[in-house]
Amino acid sequence: MRCRKCKAKAVLDIPRHHTAFCKACLTEFVCAQVERAIAEERMFTTTDRVLVAVSGGKDSLSLLDILRKLGYQADAFYVDLGIGEYSRQSKEKVERYTSAHGIPLHVHELKEDEGAGINDLADLVRRPTCSVCGTLKRYHFNRTAVEKGYHVLATGHNLDDEAARLLGNILHWQTEYLEKQGPTLPDSVEGFAKKVKPLYRLAEREIAAYAIVNGIDYIVEECPNAQGAKMLLYKDILNRLESESPGTKQAFYWGFLARQEADKQARPSMAEHDRAVLHPCATCGQPTTGEICSYCKLMARAKKDGPATTVSP
Amino acid sequence: MKVMLNHPVREVEVKGPRRVREVLKELNLLPESVLVVRGDDLVTEEELLRDEDRIEIRPVISGG
Numbered sequence: 001m002r003c004r005k006c007k008a009k010a011v012l013d014i015p016r017h018h019t020a021f022c023k024a025c026l027t028e029f030v031c032a033q034v035e036r037a038i039a040e041e042r043m044f045t046t047t048d049r050v051l052v053a054v055s056g057g058k059d060s061l062s063l064l065d066i067l068r069k070l071g072y073q074a075d076a077f078y079v080d081l082g083i084g085e086y087s088r089q090s091k092e093k094v095e096r097y098t099s100a101h102g103i104p105l106h107v108h109e110l111k112e113d114e115g116a117g118i119n120d121l122a123d124l125v126r127r128p129t130c131s132v133c134g135t136l137k138r139y140h141f142n143r144t145a146v147e148k149g150y151h152v153l154a155t156g157h158n159l160d161d162e163a164a165r166l167l168g169n170i171l172h173w174q175t176e177y178l179e180k181q182g183p184t185l186p187d188s189v190e191g192f193a194k195k196v197k198p199l200y201r202l203a204e205r206e207i208a209a210y211a212i213v214n215g216i217d218y219i220v221e222e223c224p225n226a227q228g229a230k231m232l233l234y235k236d237i238l239n240r241l242e243s244e245s246p247g248t249k250q251a252f253y254w255g256f257l258a259r260q261e262a263d264k265q266a267r268p269s270m271a272e273h274d275r276a277v278l279h280p281c282a283t284c285g286q287p288t289t290g291e292i293c294s295y296c297k298l299m300a301r302a303k304k305d306g307p308a309t310t311v312s313p
Numbered sequence: 314m315k316v317m318l319n320h321p322v323r324e325v326e327v328k329g330p331r332r333v334r335e336v337l338k339e340l341n342l343l344p345e346s347v348l349v350v351r352g353d354d355l356v357t358e359e360e361l362l363r364d365e366d367r368i369e370i371r372p373v374i375s376g377g
Contacts, residue, residue: 001357011355012348020357057375160374208348208373212355220319220375235374239345 012209015246023213030210033201034066041184043196048151050074051106051193053141054098056090058211058218059156061097063199065216067154068101074154075104077144079137082110082117083224090219097216106148108140114299119225124302129225132298139295143286145193152187157197160204163253164234179270182257188274191287203249204235314366316340329364336362340370347372 001010003022010020021029037043044050050067054060054076067074078094081087091107098105111117118136122129145153162181169177187194199207211218226232241248268276280286281293288294314329316336327336333349333356349356350369362368 001359010357013357013359023355058373203345205345205348205373208371208375209355212348212350212371218375220371222320222372222375232374236343236346239343242345243343 011213012206014203014206016203016242016250026206026209026213030062030202030206031066031070034063034198035070037183037198037201038196041182041196043154043184043198044072044152044194046071046073048073049149050152050154051077051141051145051148051150052154053137053156054078054094054105055156056093056219057156058208058216059158059161059199059204061093061156061216061218062207062211062214063154063156064097064103065101065214066210067198068103075106075150077106077141077153078108079140080107080109080111081133081136083119086219086221086224087117089221093217093219106144108144110136114302116302121298121302124305125298126305127298130229133225135294135298139286139293142191142193142195143284146191150193152194152196154196154198156199156207158199158202158204158207159249159253160235160238161231162197162200163238163249164231166253166256167234167238168230178256178260179273182260182270186271186274188271189278189287191280191285192274192278200253201250314362314364314368317367317369319370319372329362329366331362332358333360333362334358336368337370342370346374 001013001020002008003010003025004019005025006022008022011023012026013020050072052060052064052067052074054064055078064074064076076094076098078091080091094105110121114121116124118129118133122132125132141153141155166181169181183197183200185195238249277289278287281288281296282291283296284293286293286295292300314327316325316327318325325340327339334344337344337347337358344358348371350371351362351366
């Protein structure tokens with residue numbers, strides 16, 4: 001198979017675009033898709049400081065690599081969840097990549113700052129680990145971006161992540177979550193960082209290929225807590241559909257975004273809605289819809305139910 | 314050929330010569346869910362693999 005662009009030997013075929021690329025043209029294609037996402041969704045410019053949430057996986061490390069290549073001011077933020085060997089290895093990948101490229105790295109240690117790793121915290125509050133993990137990561141991503149003066153927080157969510165999440169929300173008719181499924185969330189109120197997903201135009205397989213051909217050493221293992229998670233099932237189902245009918249994932253997610261855009265005039269903007277419902281958390285000051293934000297509620301419960309010396313506020 | 318699989322890491326033997334597409338089919342793997350690496354290079358579904366080859370089939374879902 002030959003590269004459709006330069007006729008060199010292809011390394012990846014992309015059925016949804018009826019194309020195939022060699023190493024150099026694949027890198028060019030991936031960077032062009034990210035540049036297009038940033039421009040079309042008005043995510044940020046080269047004068048903005050961007051904080052990239054990195055996990056040591058292919059998506060976030062590739063995102064950091066691509067943004068730097070495109071000339072953006074992108075720094076890294078890693079949350080150490082304290083998941084034994086998995087966290088040790090993923091942190092090592094992040095540290096090795098950022099130090100080799102001279103990229104500033106901020107680290108939040110759950111065991112040090114919250115007093116327990118993610119599995120112990122989830123046990124204490126008797127909630128699913130992935131749900132507690134989501135609450136903690138969202139909180140620290142936002143707080144760190146705001147406190148350290150970044151204009152925007154970028155995550156490595158790709159087309160497969162967004163299509164799987166959309167499928168999950170629609171299957172359970174969780175329509176209240178659909179509003180927040182776009183690739184850009186505004187910094188609607190004081191204390192809220194703008195959040196963007198510059199990889200939403202790229203499939204998981206294309207980003208993994210980018211990481212491999214660009215020599216990015218990422219953690220190949222899955223998070224041990226994710227085994228059996230619903231998102232993996234939704235991704236598998238979507239990949240079965242994609243294999244039979246290339247382009248299904250992008251038609252599903254991009255089609256959803258196009259419908260949202262068309263309906264925009266009929267609804268109040270997300271920023272207007274946020275300003276109407278959000279106010280500072282009585283405990284930490286971060287924006288929330290309730291009196292106390294979900295992070296502070298979670299930590300209060302962990303402190304109440306756990307050994308007094310274990311969990312920090 | 315020797316085929317290294319992940320999640321969990323293990324090695325299986327597949328008889329060559331065969332195209333990548335056929336190896337994936339035999340192992341019941343979806344092309345959309347994996348990448349195939351020979352040495353340091355990614356190979357497409359059309360690549361012919363020989364008995365002496367050693368490949369890694371890497372799932373595209375990783376991290377978390």
